[in-house]
Every structure is written in structure tokens, then in C-alpha cells.
Amino acid sequence: MLIQVLIGAFTGFGLYIVVRALVPARPGAAAKVARIDALRARGQYGVPAAQPHSLRERLGWSIADFYARRGWEQHSVRADLRLLERHWQQFLVTKVGLAAVGFLIGPLLFGVTWLWGFHLTPLVPVWLALGFAGLFFILPDLEVRRDATAKREDFRRVVAAYLDLVSMNLAGGRGLPEALMSAAEVSDGWALRRLRDCLTDARLAGVPQWTALGDLGTELGVKELTDLGAALNLVADDGAKVRASLSSRAETMRRREIAEMEGKAGARSQSMLVAQMLLSAGFLVFILYPATVRIFQLS
Template sequence: MLNWQLTLAVSGGAVVGLGVFLMVRELLPASPALGPALRRLHQPPTVVRPSASAARSPEWLTGAARWLRPPHRQLALIGQTPEQYALSVLLSALIGVATPTLAGAFLAMMGVGLPFVVPVLGSLGAGFLFALVAHQAVVQKADRAREEFRLAVCAYLDLVALQLSAAHGPVQSLERAAEVCDGWVFERIREALRIAQMQMHSPWEELRDLADKIGIPELGDVGAIMRSSGSEGAQVHDTLRSRADALRDQIRTDDLAKAEAVTSKLDIPGSLLVFVLLGFVVYPFLARL
């Protein structure tokens, strides 16, 4: 009996160790291959550009990604593929399933017997919980990235307006404004403009496609405004500035709403503290009755 328990514990530990190794291996950045990167740049606009990691993914992982229905816009925003999302969710669920099993085996080795249904239900519940936590981590990371992207778009609008006021053309203004700042947001914008230049597309169409792909409509507004720059001239400068101011007001309003929501949550422990103090005051009188 002891050998069976030891074998179960060793097998569960090996499964957990393998899952952790695969997760770390997927999270570590890998150097992209030059050939697939060049082919993605020269593909026609109607063809979907697959990533290098997606091309290396096995078929079962691709099928699992379709079955899990990943949030494509959130994944495109944070630079992950559906296959990476599916792998993280499946590994998290596997760790959740293995944890109660290992705990049950350890308790059995210590002489504490548990009904068979307890580790089974615990494994199913922990697997679902761990998978849900992995999904929520992706969603929260995408929400933070979206807020950062919107703030960067505000600065990009002002920079494009300054470039237009310096008598630069629409396309040159978009490119020069993207080269001013660093960061992953401006890197994504520069990449979109670079693809538009290599494929001989209009940059505002490429910005609109990027905005639709990652779910940032504010970036699409930049392309929509710059599309009319050839006919309206100086009015585009004022439109860009007014759109930047409106976006800042919207971000400020959203931040105030989030702060009020957090403040309202703090009222609950404050109310509970009042009841606790009231209990300390009333208890001596009740004890004398």
C-alpha cells in the first residue's frame, strides 16, 4: 500500500513539474525566424498573417484553442496567440487537477483516509478554478494594456497635430510622430505603418485594421481624421487636438468612476467595524441581564 501511494505521489509531482516546465518554456520570449517574418510582411491584405508560434503549434493545441473560444482582441492586444492562451489554460487546469490528488496521496501516506469522492470533486473544482484564474489573468492584463494604449493614443494625436503644423504631409506626419516616443504602443503603431509602406497601402487604413484587431477604436479615429487631411488642410490640426482633449476627458471620467467604485467598496468594512464597536458597547449591558 505504501508503494502505491509513493508511486502516485511521484507521478503527480512529475506531471506538475512537466506542466510548470512547459508553462515557463512558453512564457520565455523566443527569437523569431527571419523567413516567416518576411513572408508576413509581403502577404496580401486579404490573407490572415499567422504568427511563427502558431505555425509551430501542434494540431491538437489549435483544436483546443478553437474549442475554448479565446478572446481574440484581448490576445492580439497583449501579443499572445490563441494557442498560447489554450496552453496556459490547460496547464493551469492540469495543475489544479493534480493538486488535490497529491494532497490526498500525502494524507493517505500520513494515515489519514479520505473518501474517494473527496479528491475527485476537489480535482474537478480546482481544475475549473485554476483555468478560470488563468482566463481572468489574460483579461486583466488586456484591460491594463488597453488603458495604456488609450493614453498613448492621446499623445500620438498631439504629436501628429504638431507634425501637421510644421508643414509635413499626412503620411509623413504619422510616421514622424510614431518615431518620437518609445514603448510597446508606439512600436505597434510603427509596425503597422511599416507594413503599410511595404505593401503600398494607405497608413490610415492599416491603423484602422489594427484598431479593429485589438479593439482600440481611438486609434481608428486617427486614421479617419487623417483620411480627410488632403481636402480640409488646417482643420485637421484642430480636429486632432479636439479629439485628444475629448479622449483625455473620457479617460479622466473613467478613472473617477473606478475610484468611486473602489471607495464604495470601502464602505462595507467601515460599516462592519461600526457593528463590532456597537457590540462591544452593548455586550456589558446584555451580560448583566
């Protein structure tokens, strides 16, 4: 009786989630602005834009519009995608496509087990289909989060070196805007390229460069760059304070990076120690087992 009650409860909860997701909710102001931006990007508000031609592009825009109507903004995922330079619509198409594949894998596995002689209840393929669909649906999120975390760490290292270069340019007598751009031109790496493009766009738009850097940090989810933009906005007119602030921030970021590296090294050392202990225990069991069996047989 308890199993039937639990199955009914889970089924009812699943149906509630499906209905709640499909029924259009009343969007907030942020959702309406996001929908207007999406329509403007597609050229539906008088702004010419490249219309999607392929089925994948049309499906991506449809899913993105569906998300916008229900206010599903997912700021962290979008920040990760912007950092990885991937498109939101393509990401949504990948999620839905993998979910469809997972939905088909469940009944396929059920059919294989049925041919092998395992006659299970008809509810098994339904649960398998839903389980695999849900698992495959979240796999792109896990991949994006993993790649973005690694890339964001690299970006933080570059920002620390970039602050040192800006401080050196300021010490050489350059102004803050020239120092920011000059430090970003020392390499063609992807991180400095993002910083250089941000500074160039800010100069063309007439926006203070430190404000643009703060906005870039918010867009990519890099808190250090956001704090840098706020700090430079406060001391931009005092060169000495700017140099001191940049030097201290670069040193703080390096110390934090060293501490994180030491923590990761310690965790890896502990995992290696556990693996060595398990290997030693298995070797001892392999050696002592024949002798122990022999002793019990003789007794």
C-alpha cells in the same frame, strides 16, 4: 430521489459537452482560413518556417490545430494576447497544463482528507478533479483579460497624446503621413513603438498609414484607434478637417479618461466608507458587549 436525478442530469450534460467538443464539427470559412494560416506558419504549404523542436512547442501547435479544426477562434482572447505580445500556442499550453495540475489536485486533497479521518464517498475525488481542472483551465483567461485591460487603458492614454502631437505637426505644415510618423518617434515607449512599427510596415507595403492604424486597432481591440483610421480615411485629403478631427478626438478621449478616473475614485471612496463603517460597528460591539452581558447577569 431529487439528488440522484440532478446528479444524473449534470453527468449527462457533462458527457454531452465532452462528446460535442471531441467530435469534429464542420468548420466554417473563417476556421478553414485560420487553419491554413496556422499550417503556413509551420511551413506545411511550401513556405519555410521554423519548426517546433521542444515538447512545449509541439504541444502548443497540436492544441492550436485542435482549436482551428473546431472553429474555436476566440477573437477577444487573441486580441488581448497580441496586445500583451504573447503567443497563442504558449497560452493554450499553459491552460492545458494548469488543467492537468488541477485534475491531480482533487484526488490529492481527497487522499489527505481520507488520512485525516474524513471518509467521503468515492464520487468526491471525481468532482474535485473536474472542479479544480475547470477552475485552473480558466485562470489564464482571467489573468490575460486583467493584464490586457490595464495595458489597453495605457494605450488609449498614449493615443490621446499621440493625436495632439499629430495635430501639432499638421499645424506646423507637415503632411499627414509625415505628421503621423514624426509624432510616433518622440518616445521609445511600448505604445508608440507599436504605432511606429505599424506605420513603418504600412509604408513598406504601400498601404495608407491611416488604414494600417485602423487595422492595428482592430487587431489589438482598441476601438478608438479603429475609429481614428476610418475618420482619417474620409478626410485625409483636407488638412484643416484632419486637424479639427484629431483635436476633437483627443479632447473626447481625455474627457472620457477623466470621467473614468472620477468613477473609479468614487467607487474606491465608497468601499473605504463601507470599510470604515464596519470597523466602527465592530468597535462599538467590542465596547458595548461586556456592559450588556453585565446588565443581563445582574437582572
